[in-house]
Amino acid sequence: MQSLSAQIYLETKQLTCIKQDRILFEDLNVQFRRGDIIQVAGPNGAGKTSLLRILAGLAQPYEGTIEFDQNNINEQLELYRQNLLYLGHLPGVKSELTAQENLEFQLSLHGYGNSDAEALLADVGLLAFEQSLAGQLSAGQNRRIALAQLWQSNAKVWILDEPFTAIDAKGVEAIEQKILEHANNGGCVILTTHQELNLPSNRVSRLELDYRF
Numbered sequence: 001m002q003s004l005s006a007q008i009y010l011e012t013k014q015l016t017c018i019k020q021d022r023i024l025f026e027d028l029n030v031q032f033r034r035g036d037i038i039q040v041a042g043p044n045g046a047g048k049t050s051l052l053r054i055l056a057g058l059a060q061p062y063e064g065t066i067e068f069d070q071n072n073i074n075e076q077l078e079l080y081r082q083n084l085l086y087l088g089h090l091p092g093v094k095s096e097l098t099a100q101e102n103l104e105f106q107l108s109l110h111g112y113g114n115s116d117a118e119a120l121l122a123d124v125g126l127l128a129f130e131q132s133l134a135g136q137l138s139a140g141q142n143r144r145i146a147l148a149q150l151w152q153s154n155a156k157v158w159i160l161d162e163p164f165t166a167i168d169a170k171g172v173e174a175i176e177q178k179i180l181e182h183a184n185n186g187g188c189v190i191l192t193t194h195q196e197l198n199l200p201s202n203r204v205s206r207l208e209l210d211y212r213f
């Protein structure tokens with residue numbers, strides 16, 4: 001049986017974030033474990049994106065540390081990034097490339113071959129648009145290109161900032177199932193969304209950030 005500590009993937013220790021002289025959160029101590037789905041919730045400007053960016057190692061906190069497998073992420077950034085999938089609130093898709101080329105690019109970043117791109121296009125409902133330039137696709141279709149990474153990633157920790165933005169109801173359902181599948185397979189998912197998650201309530205924990213003045 002696994003020890004309790006071995007099940008903790010990420011842990012924040014006395015994390016404080018200050019932006020424009022405003023404390024967004026302070027002394028935050030949270031553990032993110034194997035199998036967890038954590039929804040970071042709170043009003044606009046509360047600091048959800050700021051927290052996710054700090055957790056992903058893309059921004060530094062004012063104070064405190066983040067540990068991955070019980071070691072400070074700053075001391076093992078490369079290893080941490082191999083175990084992390086971060087999708088920011090912008091799709092980060094290259095507008096001058098086709099849908100298929102974007103997927104092939106994403107696949108190459110993760111060390112997979114081009115042969116998987118077609119299956120991925122089908123997974124995210126873009127098979128008919130493989131040769132369309134991303135710049136000529138809709139916001140939701142661009143988001144779908146970015147979200148294809150969920151179908152190809154082996155990373156233990158997924159950090160997803162507003163993954164459902166511009167996605168239709170059927171797409172949201174497919175992504176929710178993907179999130180659940182990842183958690184059930186021993187992954188950990190930390191996400192923000194302003195919409196209600198349609199997942200079993202006993203599988204989702206909420207981390208509430210208040211707007212602090």
Ligand SMILES: Nc1ncnc2c1ncn2[C@@H]1O[C@H](COP(=O)(O)OP(=O)(O)OP(=O)(O)O)[C@@H](O)[C@H]1O
Nearest residue numbers: 019020022024042043044045046047048049050051
């Ligand atoms: N690039 C920046 N430079 C300066 N201040 C920033 C920057 N980004 C965010 N902030 C400040 O941090 C606060 C929190 O922003 P953040 O994006 O983390 O909130 P959020 O909870 O994700 O909001 P939303 O629900 O609107 O996405 C903002 O109100 C703003 O004052």
